[in-house]
Amino acid sequence: MNEEKFARQRHEMVAEQIEARHLRDPRLLDAMRRIPRHAFIPPTYHDLAYQDRPVLIGENQTISQPYIVALMTNLLQLQGEERVLEIGTGSGYQAAILAAMARQVYTIERHELLAERAAEILEKLGIKNVAIRQGDGSRGWPEEAPFDAIMVTAAAPRVPKPLSDQLAEGGRMVIPVGPAGMQQLEVWTRQSGQLKQDVIVPVSFVPLRGEFGFEDDWTTGIL
Ligand code: SAM
Numbered sequence: 001m002n003e004e005k006f007a008r009q010r011h012e013m014v015a016e017q018i019e020a021r022h023l024r025d026p027r028l029l030d031a032m033r034r035i036p037r038h039a040f041i042p043p044t045y046h047d048l049a050y051q052d053r054p055v056l057i058g059e060n061q062t063i064s065q066p067y068i069v070a071l072m073t074n075l076l077q078l079q080g081e082e083r084v085l086e087i088g089t090g091s092g093y094q095a096a097i098l099a100a101m102a103r104q105v106y107t108i109e110r111h112e113l114l115a116e117r118a119a120e121i122l123e124k125l126g127i128k129n130v131a132i133r134q135g136d137g138s139r140g141w142p143e144e145a146p147f148d149a150i151m152v153t154a155a156a157p158r159v160p161k162p163l164s165d166q167l168a169e170g171g172r173m174v175i176p177v178g179p180a181g182m183q184q185l186e187v188w189t190r191q192s193g194q195l196k197q198d199v200i201v202p203v204s205f206v207p208l209r210g211e212f213g214f215e216d217d218w219t220t221g222i223l
Pocket of ligand 1 (some may be wrong): 108
């Protein structure tokens with residue numbers, strides 16, 4: 001019964017929040033209609049799962065607003081065969097969307113509890129092409145580099161050098177860059193060895209911590 005209600009809400013979410021904002025990639029829309037976002041959210045907040053907003057997932061962290069998940073995924077221009085690195089697993093929802101659109105996803109989360117929970121949810125849903133590691137994602141995952149696409153789901157002071165070093169030729173990285181509450185979403189593309197930057201929209205994310213992230217924790221106006 002609840003599953004039917006959630007499925008209906010999911011279809012409305014895609015129509016009203018994603019398609020209506022001009023994101024039309026059929027593979028992305030299909031993934032967002034299929035993957036049960038509520039399964040990644042603590043039961044107390046299930047009613048908020050398909051709303052146009054971020055939701056708390058514990059450890060003072062959030063699952064991003066559905067539109068931001070869609071926008072960032074769309075910017076990676078995935079075709080289906082890529083190896084993707086995500087920094088900031090959080091709930092595991094973004095990783096599940098990426099896993100539906102690429103060959104293999106590697107994702108790193110600094111909070112052990114969140115990493116464990118995300119792994120359990122992905123396993124329950126039968127999603128097998130996601131490898132999760134607990135640790136400092138600002139250093140990337142050198143053993144598995146290079147990556148065709150990199151997505152950072154926390155705000156960085158600048159693009160962490162290990163991440164740009166781990167981006168394959170022709171690869172794309174999407175990352176929010178800037179201080180608390182004032183970041184811009186950037187896409188970095190590696191072409192003929194050179195990195196090219198495009199600035200997309202202003203955003204507001206929780207901070208990327210760790211060696212190449214912010215030293216202090218701020219959690220304001222979060223996505
Ligand atoms: N992608 C997530 C999802 O789908 O639920 C949402 C990510 S949340 C906005 C940002 C996440 O980045 C938080 O879970 C936070 O703990 C994590 N994070 C922050 N700094 C990190 C770091 N250096 N390495 C790995 N994860 C980090």
